[in-house]
Amino acid sequence: MLAPDQAPVPRAMIEITRVAKTYRTKDGDVPSLRPIDLSIADGEFVVVVGPSGCGKTTLLRMIAGLMAPSEGRIRVGDRVVMKPHSDVGIVFQSALLLPWRTVLANVMMPVEVKRLPRAEYLPRAEALLSMAGLAGFESKHPWQLSGGMQQRVAICRALVHDPKILLMDEPFGALDAMTRERMNAELQRIQLETKKTAFLITHSIPEAVFLADRIVVLSERPGSIAAIYEVPIPRPRKLDVLGSPEFVRLTQTIRAHFKALID
Amino acid sequence: MRGLQMIVGAPWLKPLIFLVLLIVLWDFTIRIFHIPPYQVPAPVDVMVTLWQEWPRLLSEAVPTTIATVYGFLLSAAFGIPVAMLIASSRTVESYVYPLLVFSQSIPKVAIAPLFVVWFGFGMLPKVLAAFLLGFFPVVVSAVQGFKSVEPELLDLARSMEASRLQIFRMVSLPYAMPAIFSGLKVSITLAVVGAVVGEFVGSNSGIGYVLQRSIGNFELPTMFAALVVLAMIGVILFWILDLIERLVIPWHASQRQDLLVAA
Numbered sequence: 065m066l067a068p069d070q071a072p073v074p075r076a077m078i079e080i081t082r083v084a085k086t087y088r089t090k091d092g093d094v095p096s097l098r099p100i101d102l103s104i105a106d107g108e109f110v111v112v113v114g115p116s117g118c119g120k121t122t123l124l125r126m127i128a129g130l131m132a133p134s135e136g137r138i139r140v141g142d143r144v145v146m147k148p149h150s151d152v153g154i155v156f157q158s159a160l161l162l163p164w165r166t167v168l169a170n171v172m173m174p175v176e177v178k179r180l181p182r183a184e185y186l187p188r189a190e191a192l193l194s195m196a197g198l199a200g201f202e203s204k205h206p207w208q209l210s211g212g213m214q215q216r217v218a219i220c221r222a223l224v225h226d227p228k229i230l231l232m233d234e235p236f237g238a239l240d241a242m243t244r245e246r247m248n249a250e251l252q253r254i255q256l257e258t259k260k261t262a263f264l265i266t267h268s269i270p271e272a273v274f275l276a277d278r279i280v281v282l283s284e285r286p287g288s289i290a291a292i293y294e295v296p297i298p299r300p301r302k303l304d305v306l307g308s309p310e311f312v313r314l315t316q317t318i319r320a321h322f323k324a325l326i327d
Numbered sequence: 328m329r330g331l332q333m334i335v336g337a338p339w340l341k342p343l344i345f346l347v348l349l350i351v352l353w354d355f356t357i358r359i360f361h362i363p364p365y366q367v368p369a370p371v372d373v374m375v376t377l378w379q380e381w382p383r384l385l386s387e388a389v390p391t392t393i394a395t396v397y398g399f400l401l402s403a404a405f406g407i408p409v410a411m412l413i414a415s416s417r418t419v420e421s422y423v424y425p426l427l428v429f430s431q432s433i434p435k436v437a438i439a440p441l442f443v444v445w446f447g448f449g450m451l452p453k454v455l456a457a458f459l460l461g462f463f464p465v466v467v468s469a470v471q472g473f474k475s476v477e478p479e480l481l482d483l484a485r486s487m488e489a490s491r492l493q494i495f496r497m498v499s500l501p502y503a504m505p506a507i508f509s510g511l512k513v514s515i516t517l518a519v520v521g522a523v524v525g526e527f528v529g530s531n532s533g534i535g536y537v538l539q540r541s542i543g544n545f546e547l548p549t550m551f552a553a554l555v556v557l558a559m560i561g562v563i564l565f566w567i568l569d570l571i572e573r574l575v576i577p578w579h580a581s582q583r584q585d586l587l588v589a590a
């Protein structure tokens with residue numbers, strides 16, 4: 065596609081090349097992801113949607129270096145991913161906060177693990193918490209917080225060491241619709257303010273359209289890329305775009321992919 | 328009215344009320360069925376003996392308590408590391424765990440005399456007997472605790488590039504703490520039994536020795552008084568351990584209520 069003599073394009077932040085995954089289990093091989101190619105630019109917000117079991121989490125875990133692909137390779141920054149690397153912060157489906165740590169100590173965990181200078185990162189952790197609307201909760205324990213607040217703490221923890229990339233696996237799946245919309249707005253603000261590259265998995269198509277620069281639709285297991293949509297609505301978006309014609313049209317187009325699966 | 332309710336609601340009072348009830352029942356049973364005092368002494372006789380022999384019983388309780396505590400400390404000091412090894416390596420588990428379970432089927436009461444043969448009369452055989460009885464519950468609970476760590480939490484730590492030692496210190500060990508403590512609580516009560524068994528077979532001091540001699544002489548009130556002292560040793564040690572647990576893992580669910588009140 066690109067002419068060789070073209071001016072140097074900015075290299076992608078994440079480059080996924082022919083990556084496939086087959087789980088080897090006692091009962092035989094489980095092909096989970098067919099070879100896929102995807103490149104994600106620096107600062108881009110990519111959202112992945114797809115039917116349950118199509119390999120979304122698998123893809124995220126491979127990008128994080130928690131698991132090796134069966135085929136192909138993943139490059140993050142200018143390194144090929146072989147093991148967990150410091151350029152990512154991950155938010156899992158559940159908040160996964162440590163109950164014996166306070167909110168602040170939970171957010172500081174990556175700093176401790178990586179032995180970064182505490183004095184330098186402590187103000188940063190506090191700033192992140194207040195940005196997430198959690199000022200005053202620093203010394204509380206996770207179980208004294210609501211589900212939505214816990215998930216916000218998890219997002220702060222993923223950002224504290226200032227990774228280039230934010231990986232999120234259905235981070236708001238357990239939240240009610242209203243909290244979820246508010247969290248979406250907050251996530252968008254945080255991502256734009258910190259200029260992170262974001263990779264988010266969701267089952268909610270409106271969430272995908274609201275947040276994404278690009279939406280990747282995966283097909284059923286073993287997943288492959290069924291379509292990629294650019295979201296033409298300029299960011300930052302307000303929550304009222306949820307009713308706009310462009311928004312509705314795009315959600316319907318994406319929903320059609322899954323309708324076809326059901327019929 | 329409220330004051331009365333508070334006294335009745337006090338947590339230490341309920342088992343006491345129950346105990347008094349049991350003692351009354353004991354007294355009635357003896358009277359109704361005319362059980363002779365050389366089979367079961369009356370509660371009053373036991374209490375009188377307890378009162379009269381208190382100084383002697385107390386001084387005999389000292390070696391028993393010391394043997395129990397040493398045996399218990401040994402089971403914790405060996406049990407927890409052994410559990411760590413078993414939980415961290417499949418190989419170690421497959422070699423060691425079945426043997427450990429097998430060894431539990433050997434009645435320790437039967438091998439206690441062997442300790443006397445090896446180590447003579449004195450502290451050591453008692454401590455070893457207490458250790459033998461206390462060891463297994465610590466291992467079983469701790470293994471279960473280490474193994475029940477959520478795999479996602481381990482992934483989270485791995486994604487921060489945590490070393491094995493860091494994962495153990497920051498995630499696995501605190502996560503296993505509640506299970507370890509429940510094992511320790513079983514262990515300390517069994518260690519009391521172990522110490523007494525040790526005194527049965529080879530000692531001329533301690534509550535176990537008093538028990539054995541009073542049975543031999545048909546001094547049933549003394550024997551029952553010794554049992555009461557023994558139970559008190561168990562309860563007090565258990566209670567101390569409970570207190571330590573509250574200090575070490577104040578975040579644990581079973582203790583949260585207090586913390587909430589304190590906060």
Ligand SMILES: Nc1ncnc2c1ncn2[C@@H]1O[C@H](COP(=O)(O)OP(=O)(O)OP(=O)(O)O)[C@@H](O)[C@H]1O
Pocket residue numbers: 087088089094095096114115116117118119120121122123285
């Ligand atoms: N550890 C594993 N061993 C064997 N098979 C696995 C394992 N993990 C996942 N799979 C299989 O791989 C497929 C993809 O799993 P994955 O968790 O990536 O799906 P997903 O798209 O995240 O689904 P969901 O939306 O339900 O979270 C599933 O069909 C599952 O059966």
Ligand SMILES: [Mg+2]
Pocket residue numbers: 120121122233
């Ligand atoms: Mg998933």
